[in-house]
Amino acid sequence: MKRTPVTVPYGFEPPAEQRKGTLIFYDSFEDVTDEELLAAEQTAEERSFSRLVLYPLHEETVKRMLKAAVSAFYKREKRLESWKEEHRSAAVIEGFEAKRKKYTPMDAALRHLTEKYPAPHFLYLTPDMANLFASYASFKDWIVKLRLILPRRPDRLHPLLEKHQSRWDVSGETKEGK
Numbered sequence: 001m002k003r004t005p006v007t008v009p010y011g012f013e014p015p016a017e018q019r020k021g022t023l024i025f026y027d028s029f030e031d032v033t034d035e036e037l038l039a040a041e042q043t044a045e046e047r048s049f050s051r052l053v054l055y056p057l058h059e060e061t062v063k064r065m066l067k068a069a070v071s072a073f074y075k076r077e078k079r080l081e082s083w084k085e086e087h088r089s090a091a092v093i094e095g096f097e098a099k100r101k102k103y104t105p106m107d108a109a110l111r112h113l114t115e116k117y118p119a120p121h122f123l124y125l126t127p128d129m130a131n132l133f134a135s136y137a138s139f140k141d142w143i144v145k146l147r148l149i150l151p152r153r154p155d156r157l158h159p160l161l162e163k164h165q166s167r168w169d170v171s172g173e174t175k176e177g178k
Contacts, residue, residue, distance in 0.1 A: 019050040022117040025124040028062045030070040043171045058097040121146040127154035134158035
């Protein structure tokens with residue numbers, strides 16, 4: 001491959017990147033509506049994230065985490081892809097759980113996501129998923145590495161979420177509005 005020299009003026013500094021970080025929407029996407037997906041995309045745009053990652057959970061993961069049955073993974077993934085096409089979204093649908101085809105602990109998923117996508121990392125979680133995440137033993141390790149964004153304020157708050165209130169906020173809510 002032939003190299004072509006590029007010349008730049010003396011003292012040239014590349015412009016600072018305006019968009020930083022990754023917003024990860026971690027959910028089963030069984031009951032998530034198009035409006036909620038658009039709200040997540042709007043949050044990513046408002047806060048200037050470089051990308052929005054949709055992380056659908058495998059059926060086995062949902063069964064263990066939520067103790068609920070969900071539709072097949074490929075159906076939920078196909079729905080996300082059609083939403084993405086319909087709204088011309090730049091969101092990325094992460095296929096890590098599709099490759100594994102089994103239960104994936106939240107730790108393993110977060111480790112994979114934080115290694116693959118640029119920092120800083122923000123998790124976009126529904127209030128129920130945020131309370132569930134706070135109930136895990138590894139929550140204390142993860143809450144210092146990433147921040148949480150919730151679409152709405154939870155009715156009941158897990159004590160660890162209350163303790164680490166500075167590490168999460170509600171989308172579209174200002175700090176004075178809390």
